[in-house]
Every structure is written in C-alpha cells, then in structure tokens.
Amino acid sequence: MTGRLEKGKAALLLVLLLAVVLAFGILLGSETVDLFDPSEAQYAILLEIRIPRVLLGACVGACLACAGAALQALLRNPLAEPYLLGVSNGAALGTMLAFVFFSTLSLTRPVMAFGGAILATAAVYRIARSRAGMSVERLVLSGVIVTTFLSSIIILLTSLLDATRLRSFTFWLLGDLSQATYGGFYLTLAAAVAGTLLLMSQARALNLMMVGERDALDFGVEVGRTRLVVFLTSSAMVGLSVAASGSVGFVGLIVPHLVRLATGSDNRTVLPFSAVFGAAFVVAADTVARTVIAPRELPVGAITALIGAPLFIFLLKRN
Amino acid sequence: MLNASNITVSYETKVVLRGLDLDINAGELTAVIGPNGAGKTTLVRVLNGSVDVTGGSAVLDGTPINELARPQIAKKISVVAQENETKFPMTVREFVLAGRFAHGGAFGWESEADIKAAESCLEECGLTGAAERLMNELSGGERQRVLLARAFATEAALLLLDEPTNNLDLANQALMLRVVKERCEKCGSAAVVVTHDLNLVAAFADRVVVLVDGKVESEGPPEEILTEERISRVFELSVLTDINPRSGKLRITPDYTGRPGL
Numbered sequence: 082m083t084g085r086l087e088k089g090k091a092a093l094l095l096v097l098l099l100a101v102v103l104a105f106g107i108l109l110g111s112e113t114v115d116l117f118d119p120s121e122a123q124y125a126i127l128l129e130i131r132i133p134r135v136l137l138g139a140c141v142g143a144c145l146a147c148a149g150a151a152l153q154a155l156l157r158n159p160l161a162e163p164y165l166l167g168v169s170n171g172a173a174l175g176t177m178l179a180f181v182f183f184s185t186l187s188l189t190r191p192v193m194a195f196g197g198a199i200l201a202t203a204a205v206y207r208i209a210r211s212r213a214g215m216s217v218e219r220l221v222l223s224g225v226i227v228t229t230f231l232s233s234i235i236i237l238l239t240s241l242l243d244a245t246r247l248r249s250f251t252f253w254l255l256g257d258l259s260q261a262t263y264g265g266f267y268l269t270l271a272a273a274v275a276g277t278l279l280l281m282s283q284a285r286a287l288n289l290m291m292v293g294e295r296d297a298l299d300f301g302v303e304v305g306r307t308r309l310v311v312f313l314t315s316s317a318m319v320g321l322s323v324a325a326s327g328s329v330g331f332v333g334l335i336v337p338h339l340v341r342l343a344t345g346s347d348n349r350t351v352l353p354f355s356a357v358f359g360a361a362f363v364v365a366a367d368t369v370a371r372t373v374i375a376p377r378e379l380p381v382g383a384i385t386a387l388i389g390a391p392l393f394i395f396l397l398k399r400n
Numbered sequence: 401m402l403n404a405s406n407i408t409v410s411y412e413t414k415v416v417l418r419g420l421d422l423d424i425n426a427g428e429l430t431a432v433i434g435p436n437g438a439g440k441t442t443l444v445r446v447l448n449g450s451v452d453v454t455g456g457s458a459v460l461d462g463t464p465i466n467e468l469a470r471p472q473i474a475k476k477i478s479v480v481a482q483e484n485e486t487k488f489p490m491t492v493r494e495f496v497l498a499g500r501f502a503h504g505g506a507f508g509w510e511s512e513a514d515i516k517a518a519e520s521c522l523e524e525c526g527l528t529g530a531a532e533r534l535m536n537e538l539s540g541g542e543r544q545r546v547l548l549a550r551a552f553a554t555e556a557a558l559l560l561l562d563e564p565t566n567n568l569d570l571a572n573q574a575l576m577l578r579v580v581k582e583r584c585e586k587c588g589s590a591a592v593v594v595t596h597d598l599n600l601v602a603a604f605a606d607r608v609v610v611l612v613d614g615k616v617e618s619e620g621p622p623e624e625i626l627t628e629e630r631i632s633r634v635f636e637l638s639v640l641t642d643i644n645p646r647s648g649k650l651r652i653t654p655d656y657t658g659r660p661g662l
Binding site for chain 1: 448470479502504
C-alpha cells in the first residue's frame with residue numbers, strides 16, 4: 082500500500098534527521114573538539130557535558146512533543162500544549178517545592194514534578210469544561226489563568242532563594258539543558274519510550290476523540306479510560322522533562338503541527354513522528370542556544386518560544 | 401433485536417423519559433417523531449447505552465446493554481448524530497476508517513479488507529471518489545453522507561440516526577433516507593431515525609413512534625399513525641393529509657393560516 086510505504090519512508094527520514102542533528106549537537110559548541118584525537122579535556126567535555134546534554138535534549142523534546150500531540154487530540158484543540166496549559170508550570174512548581182523542602186532527596190524532584198503536572202492538568206480541565214463542552218478559547222484562557230497562578234507561587238518561592246541559585250533557577254524556568262546529567266537522561270529516556278508507547282496504544286481511540294467525545298463513545302471508545310491514560314502519561318512525560326530541564330515551551334505546539342502538515346492527522350503516525358521530530362527539534366534548538374552567542378548561552382526555551390509564539394498566533398487566527 | 405422496557409431517565413429534577421417501552425426489529429426502519437423536548441435524542445442515547453437510565457432496561461440480543469463494554473455495543477449499534485466540527489485536517493477515508501475502531505486492536509492498522517469495506521460504504525452513500533478529500537472541504541450534505549458511511553462501515557446491525565436530515569437540501573434529505581432504507585432491506589439491518597420531517601417519515605418509514613412528554617403516545621405504520629387529528633394535537637399545528645398522486649404515499653401539508661398552539 083502506497084500510503085504505508087510513504088509513511089515508512091518518512092519515518093526513515095525522520096530517524097536520519099535525528100541522527101544528523103545529534104551528531105551536530107555533539108560536534109558543535111563553544112569548544113571545538115577534535116573527534117579523532119581529542120585531548121583529555123575535550124574528551125571530558127564530550128563525555129560529561131555534551132553527550133548527556135544532547136541526549137537529554139532529545140528525550141525532553143520527544144516527551145514534550147508527543148505529550149502535546151496527544152493532549153491536542155484528546156482536547157480537540159490544536160492549541161493545547163503542555164507549556165500553555167500550565168502543565169509545565171505545575172511540574173516546575175513541584176520541582177521547586179522538592180528543591181526547597183527536600184533538597185537532599187533528588188528523587189523527590191521528578192515525583193513532585195509529576196504530581197504538579199497532574200494537578201495542573203486536572204485544574205485546567207475542570208475550569209475549561211462547561212456544560213456546553215470545551216471551546217478552544219476557554220481552554221486556552223484556563224491555561225493562562227492556571228499558568229499565571231502557578232507563576233506567582235513560583236515567584237514567591239524564588240524569593241526564598243539566594244542570588245546564585247536565583248540566577249540558575251531563572252534560567253531553568255525558561256528551559257535549560259546545561260545542568261544535564263546521565264541520571265536525568267535515563268529517567269527522561271524511560272519516560273519518552275514508555276510514554277510514547279502508552280500514548281500510541283490510545284492512538285486509534287484518539288483518532289475518534291479528535292472528532293468528539295460523543296463520537297468516540299458511540300464508536301466503542303472507553304472515553305474515561307482513554308482520558309485518564311492520556312492525562313497521566315502526558316503529565317508523567319512533561320513532569321519528568323521539566324524536572325530535568327525546566328519548562329521548554331512551545332515544543333508540543335510546533336512539532337505536532339509540522340508533523341500533521343506533512344503526514345495528516347492520524348495519531349498512529351502523529352504520535353511517534355512527533356516524538357522523533359521533537360527530539361531532533363530540541364537538540365537543534367539547544368545547539369543554536371549554546372553556539373549563537375558563544376561562549377555565553379541562551380536558555381533553549383528562549384529559542385523554542387521565539388519560533389512557537391508566532392506559530393501560536395497564526396494557529397489562533399486560523400481557528 | 402433491541403427491546404427497551406419501562407425506561408425512565410431523569411436529569412437532576414427533570415424527568416425526560418417516563419416508563420417508555422420500545423421494540424426495534426430487524427429489517428425495519430422506525431421513525432421517531434415528536435415535538436421538541438419530547439425526549440427523542442435522550443431515547444437514542446438510551447438505546448446505545450450512553451445515557452444512564454433511572455429505571456427500566458434496554459436489552460440487546462438478550463443482554464442488558466449496560467452490561468456490555470463500549471466496543472461490544474459499537475459492533476452492534478452504530479450512530480449518526482449531529483457532527484462536531486473537525487479541528488484537524490482529516491481525509492474522508494481516515495474519518496470512515498476511524499469508525500472501525502471496535503474491530504481492531506489498540507495498535508492495529510486497517511487491513512486491505514477494512515479499506516475495501518470503507519470504499520464500498522462510501523460508494524453506497526454516493527461518495528465514490530471522495531476518499532482522499534478533506535472533511536472540512538465537504539458540503540453539508542456530503543459531510544452528513546460521510547457520517548452515514550462511517551456508521552455503515554461498523555457493520556452494525558442497528559443504526560440510530562438523530563435528525564440526520566437537518567440542514568440538508570431536499571435531494572440530500574431523500575438520499576439519506578433512501579440509502580438507510582435500502583440498507584434495511586438488503587442487509588436486514590434495523591434503523592431508528594429521529595426526524596421532524598413527516599413527509600420523509602411517510603415516504604420511508606415502516607413504523608412510526610410518536611413520542612410526547614417522554615412517553616410513547618402511539619406507534620404503528622405511518623398511514624395509521626400520521627392522522628390529521630393526531631399530528632395537529634401533538635405538534636399543536638393544524639395540518640392537511642392526503643395521498644400524493646405520484647408516489648401514492650401519505651402527504652402532510654402544514655396549514656400555517658391557523659394560529660400555532662391551536
């Protein structure tokens with residue numbers, strides 16, 4: 082069948098793109114590295130700084146893009162995005178609380194980030210939902226309200242921090258991969274792989290949910306279960322990403338949108354393609370972020386927002 | 401096929417259906433008519449088990465419908481309801497194939513047979529060659545026919561149609577009902593059509609159920625049920641009925657000179 086063949090080719094291309102972006106991400110940086118004969122310092126830069134950073138970026142991108150794609154289908158809203166819905170801020174608040182109150186227990190950060198993401202998702206969903214259903218605008222507004230509320234608590238918490246920690250936190254809040262560790266990478270890798278697979282198990286149900294919850298129910302979807310699986314999984318993916326790298330915004334908006342433009346809206350392709358393309362996108366954005374004004378760095382979230390915000394306006398207008 | 405008995409549904413303090421009995425038989429096109437707020441849409445939701453009943457039960461092929469899982473129901477009962485606007489670009493083929501959800505596994509892709517089935521349903525609904533078009537580029541009539549094709553693609557033996565001809569032009573109204581009627585005759589399917597168009601009911605229905613205030617007021621063949629007296633009383637508007645000389649079917653003409661509400 083030609084359609085499937087074309088999707089196979091597209092998948093291959095995407096994986097190639099990811100490989101190229103990963104290679105560039107490892108090669109490029111403020112310090113030029115001789116790959117064939119690296120000095121000891123260069124070897125350390127590669128192994129301890131660049132490789133974990135690039136790998137973490139890939140996993141974060143995969144998580145955010147795939148979670149965004151799933152949330153959009155579930156909420157029937159092309160503008161739904163973890164960052165705009167306040168899910169990322171919920172996770173950020175969770176991480177900060179863990180950092181402030183349980184700073185010695187590093188494992189509390191991803192756990193509380195997940196908790197924060199879940200609570201924010203639930204709050205936005207409850208606020209946005211009315212008897213008449215959920216309009217695009219209502220959902221976006223609810224996201225804004227929850228984001229603003231959470232931001233104010235985050236700001237309150239930052240006032241408890243000293244100046245050095247404050248600067249690193251501000252960077253982290255905007256999405257920052259410079260603190261990458263292999264520990265964070267393994268955790269987000271697990272979230273990216275397991276999360277993408279779990280969301281893909283709901284892809285056919287989401288194809289119906291995209292049209293309407295009632296349609297989905299009529300055609301055999303256990304709507305409540307699908308909603309729960311998607312909310313929990315996407316919250317875990319966003320939560321673990323944020324715990325590792327802060328709130329990288331708009332990835333979940335840009336990537337699924339481009340994937341849909343190229344391959345159509347079938348979630349069986351949109352979800353895995355978004356994961357792979359999201360990985361490449363964040364690594365590319367981070368490579369730009371740390372090379373464009375080298376040796377100084379920008380937070381990766383600044384780059385993604387620079388692309389994402391205009392796209393959001395375009396999508397909102399078109400809606 | 402489907403037997404609903406003593407169905408009562410209430411939302412908070414409002415009772416929508418009160419002790420309703422209805423049997424749906426294979427091969428029959430049943431039309432449900434009644435004034436706004438009579439409980440017609442709720443009845444459709446009860447018949448496919450998507451509304452919780454306060455009392456009574458709907459039994460599908462011997463099993464109470466609330467004991468069946470959603471995919472099991474979807475294989476046997478298919479619905480054409482008011483459609484939501486699709487916010488994502490979707491082709492007609494993707495839309496129709498999504499209707500076969502209950503037939504595949506979670507990760508599954510449709511087989512060649514699934515795609516053929518979808519194509520033949522599209523053809524049946526007069527949409528040959530439309531498979532690659534985008535849903536949001538279709539006209540209202542075409543979209544409604546795609547909804548019907550999606551319902552056919554489930555291969556369910558019972559079709560529930562909630563006001564399928566709303567906002568359609570005359571030709572599309574007739575086409576929708578004709579295709580459903582043919583499906584009943586050819587495949588022995590049953591169809592329940594909620595509609596306000598009494599002339600369509602007279603032309604296509606085997607049986608009419610008149611719903612008033614959550615109860616079945618009367619049921620039977622159109623020519624017995626659609627009397628001037630009953631229609632005028634139920635809809636509170638005076639009508640004339642006669643036989644259409646061309647089709648030989650009952651014809652209902654509203655008389656707008658009388659004051660509505662009698």
